Amino acid sequence: MINATWVVLLFCISFDESSRPIVIAHRGASGYAVEHTESSKTLAHAQGADYIEQDVVLSKDRQFIVSHDITMEETTNVEERYPDRAREDGRYYFADFTWQEIQQLHTHERTKRGSDTPAIPGRFPGTAGQRVVRLSDEIALLKGLDATTGKNTGLYIELKSPKFHKKEFQTSMGEALLQLLEQYGIDGQSRKCFVQCFEPEELIDLHDRLHCKLPLIQLLGKKPSDDDVVNIARYAQGIGPSLEGLAIRTPSGDIESTGLVESAKKAGMQVHPYTVRKEMQPSWSTSMDETHRVLVDKLKVDGFFTDFPDLGRQAVDRNTGTQKE
Ligand code: G3P
Numbered sequence: 280m281i282n283a284t285w286v287v288l289l290f291c292i293s294f295d296e297s298s299r300p301i302v303i304a305h306r307g308a309s310g311y312a313v314e315h316t317e318s319s320k321t322l323a324h325a326q327g328a329d330y331i332e333q334d335v336v337l338s339k340d341r342q343f344i345v346s347h348d349i350t351m352e353e354t355t356n357v358e359e360r361y362p363d364r365a366r367e368d369g370r371y372y373f374a375d376f377t378w379q380e381i382q383q384l385h386t387h388e389r390t391k392r393g394s395d396t397p398a399i400p401g402r403f404p405g406t407a408g409q410r411v412v413r414l415s416d417e418i419a420l421l422k423g424l425d426a427t428t429g430k431n432t433g434l435y436i437e438l439k440s441p442k443f444h445k446k447e448f449q450t451s452m453g454e455a456l457l458q459l460l461e462q463y464g465i466d467g468q469s470r471k472c473f474v475q476c477f478e479p480e481e482l483i484d485l486h487d488r489l490h491c492k493l494p495l496i497q498l499l500g501k502k503p504s505d506d507d508v509v510n511i512a513r514y515a516q517g518i519g520p521s522l523e524g525l526a527i528r529t530p531s532g533d534i535e536s537t538g539l540v541e542s543a544k545k546a547g548m549q550v551h552p553y554t555v556r557k558e559m560q561p562s563w564s565t566s567m568d569e570t571h572r573v574l575v576d577k578l579k580v581d582g583f584f585t586d587f588p589d590l591g592r593q594a595v596d597r598n599t600g601t602q603k604e
């Protein structure tokens with residue numbers, strides 16, 4: 280016989296948010312709107328993303344700009360607006376432009392370098408007059424949207440190319456980021472915030488020298504060894520591996536874990552793989568639904584990056600039997 284206490288307990292267990300993977304909107308809802316624009320961030324917010332990602336680089340006047348690339352020509356009309364400002368390598372660097380200059384640019388969906396061909400066919404066409412944004416603008420946008428909707432959306436900030444920035448500006452990108460976040464009262468308490476990076480040296484500096492209180496995520500381009508995982512756990516709270524390194528499809532057609540998720544969890548870390556997209560699946564999966572099922576049901580990752588936060592949200596809620604308000 281199930282009494283009232285058990286009913287309450289079962290309800291709490293089934294709605295335990297901590298066991299539900301987080302949906303991280305990759306560059307916003309970038310499957311639908313131009314990556315890293317206010318539009319893609321606002322849409323991601325409306326689609327129920329738990330966290331929204333900001334890749335950041337520095338401008339000449341040391342403003343944090345939300346951009347995946349340190350260069351501008353694949354996502355803006357910089358070549359048309361500032362034709363004489365390329366470096367010898369033919370690239371246009373955010374580090375060479377002030378925020379005032381960057382504001383004059385239009386931003387568009389990523390194209391293949393040297394052409395107008397979209398990097399991913401079918402993505403948002405044209406510019407629709409959209410602009411590059413600063414991290415401070417985006418924080419204000421998300422705070423405002425949270426205030427009007429009653430949500431508490433997390434930031435998920437990636438420091439792009441800290442070594443490049445150190446060389447350009449003789450400064451620590453991580454240190455500058457913590458200073459900015461402090462100005463906005465972002466300490467991981469009232470607003471959730473992860474800091475992610477591919478360069479381990481920057482995360483180690485954040486952990487060892489700067490005593491960063493925000494959770495750190497080590498991004499990984501290739502599958503690490505078990506020893507690497509143990510080393511990462513010394514300074515980071517989690518890993519961000521590519522989807523490819525998580526599983527294999529056996530000759531009999533079964534999907535099996537490579538053991539990476541298990542190793543990371545054994546070392547006490549979270550696992551947030553990147554990136555779920557409609558247009559391409561890892562080699563072990565034949566459909567986006569299958570990718571979602573493996574991530575949520577089989578591997579039980581702690582979260583995942585997706586260009587389609589609405590579909591990620593649905594998959595998490597369906598597979599975990601919860602419905603986010
Ligand atoms: O940060 C997770 C994922 O975004 C890493 O890949 O190249 O899209 O920044 P990238």
Ligand code: CA
Pocket residue numbers: 332334437
């Ligand atoms: Ca990223």
